[in-house]
Amino acid sequence: MIQLTIIKINDYGPWTLTLGSDREHELQMFQASLYKEIQKLFSEKNSLVFLNRSDEFFALTNGITLDDHIEIQKNLESSFNLKLSMTIGFAETPFDANLKAYEGKKSQVFLNKEHNIYGFLNGKKDEKVTILHLDVDNITSKLKTMSPYEISSSIFGLYSKMSEFFLNKKALTFFTGGDNFMVITNENAKQMAREFLDILKKEQRITLNCGIGTGTSPREAAKLATKSLDTIREIRDSGKEKPDIFETS
Numbered sequence: 001m002i003q004l005t006i007i008k009i010n011d012y013g014p015w016t017l018t019l020g021s022d023r024e025h026e027l028q029m030f031q032a033s034l035y036k037e038i039q040k041l042f043s044e045k046n047s048l049v050f051l052n053r054s055d056e057f058f059a060l061t062n063g064i065t066l067d068d069h070i071e072i073q074k075n076l077e078s079s080f081n082l083k084l085s086m087t088i089g090f091a092e093t094p095f096d097a098n099l100k101a102y103e104g105k106k107s108q109v110f111l112n113k114e115h116n117i118y119g120f121l122n123g124k125k126d127e128k129v130t131i132l133h134l135d136v137d138n139i140t141s142k143l144k145t146m147s148p149y150e151i152s153s154s155i156f157g158l159y160s161k162m163s164e165f166f167l168n169k170k171a172l173t174f175f176t177g178g179d180n181f182m183v184i185t186n187e188n189a190k191q192m193a194r195e196f197l198d199i200l201k202k203e204q205r206i207t208l209n210c211g212i213g214t215g216t217s218p219r220e221a222a223k224l225a226t227k228s229l230d231t232i233r234e235i236r237d238s239g240k241e242k243p244d245i246f247e248t249s
């Protein structure tokens, strides 16, 4: 079971207009500081937050209670002038958890009205979550023949392909910076990763490595996924034939 919380800024669009036209730098600074605070508050509770469009955030909140959400909301309300809403959903797959969260807000199902928290909360603790950490093998070598902008463009092409592939499996992909991606999933992680890496190989595009981690908290799952990825690098760098997928749980 996956629990997700979507955090959104209330009435952000109209507020941005109040800043006038010379606003882009202000918005970038505001979004970055908001993201920093949200990541800090959720990660302190062993959750992990992913950026979605810079003004909306997806927190993986397995094991995070309503009281935890209220505490985080109070904290954010005291730090920022703009109000945020949170909507929580849980389901067998990450995509369905996202749908449930979406439905909770749309149908105004309040979990806590005072602090703008909507949705449905999974009461169960210690449910497992799996994260895939995907990273391009040796992107540094590409810098010899491609300029920084061309590399970014190819990374975004890869992101688009990845997001579409995993969405068909009801798993959610997030770009985490550099040549890194994380996919939240629940089951058949290794099989999904195999299928995706094989498709990429056939198209002779970039080679990816994929670390898989399963844990009872989002941070633990991410830690183990990254550990798996680093294990692939260690095997490669020791001169042995490297696996392109490695799993730790």
Ligand SMILES: Nc1nc2c(ncn2[C@@H]2O[C@H](COP(=O)(O)OP(=O)(O)OP(=O)(O)O)[C@@H](O)[C@H]2O)c(=O)[nH]1
Binding pocket: 135, 136, 137, 138, 139, 140, 141, 176, 177, 178, 179, 180, 226, 233
């Ligand atoms: N989000 C995130 N970014 C990372 C991480 N590790 C590295 N990066 C970013 O990825 C970029 C590329 O680093 P690497 O992937 O280590 O470089 P590489 O040449 O592809 O080397 P290998 O991945 O070991 O084949 C770095 O400049 C960072 O921006 C990570 O764990 N998470």
Ligand SMILES: [Mg+2]
Binding pocket: 135, 136, 137, 138, 139, 179
């Ligand atoms: Mg890399």
